[in-house]
Amino acid sequence: MEDITASGLVPDLSTQQKSALVESLKAERSREQIVSGIQHAAADFGNLAAIATNIGLPADLIKGMQGAQIAATGIAQFATGNYLGAVASVTSLAGLGAPDAGAQRHAQMMQYLQQQFAIVKRRGKVLGSNGRNLAAKNRKAADEFASQLMAKLDADLFRRDI
Structure with missing residues (x-):
């Protein structure tokens, strides 16, 4: 600092x-x-809260760290004149303590998706049932056609042999 005055x-x-x-200038540097x-410290509290969330620590501990982060941020903002x-x-x-808006939207979206998947699953069962019925009918029709074709071929071959 003395360099400024000596320079x-x-x-x-x-x-x-x-x-x-x-x-x-010394006081400003100290501040x-x-x-x-x-x-x-605020950033550290935020990182600790994120880590605590990721590893599943109790919600009260996480809220405490988030509160400490907010308080430290507020103090720093006050100290800088903001x-x-x-x-x-x-x-x-x-x-x-209020519910997180993002978490609420996520829960709503998950509920909606569960409802939609349940509908798709029900429709899939109906389609599967209808598909099995259709396949059975097609198999029966194919068997009948094959029988008729074989009978006709046998009849044509039998006529040629006579």
């Missing part, structure tokens, strides 16, 4: 002003490091 970038500042500038650490983002993060904690 001559700010030649018109008094020694007291240069000292104040250096202290201000940025703290915010960066909080943001990393007050609306901080308020949005904190107020989203109230909805943490």
Whole structure:
């Protein structure tokens, strides 16, 4: 930080002003490091929640990690001056126990698909039954045709032999 004042970038500042500038820059760097650490913690909580979900840990534990992620994100947003983002993060904690809209849509889609597969299965049974009946009729008709053809061939051969 002292490099800025020693480099001559700010030649018109008094020694007291240069000292104040250096202290201000140190404080800003410290604040940025703290915010960066909080943001990393928020990301870590999010990753831990995802891992916990993937391996089937209890829902309460997962909600706790998600809550910690939201809280850390809100703190980081507040620290950077994004007050609306901080308020949005904190107020989203109230909805943490609410059902996830994506999960609800997924459940609705799965229910719809189950209903449709049940219909297809019923139709398949009907078609299968009808198909078996049709095949039996075709087999019977083919057998009759083969019998008639053989009889005719036998009759024609018998006539030729006489």
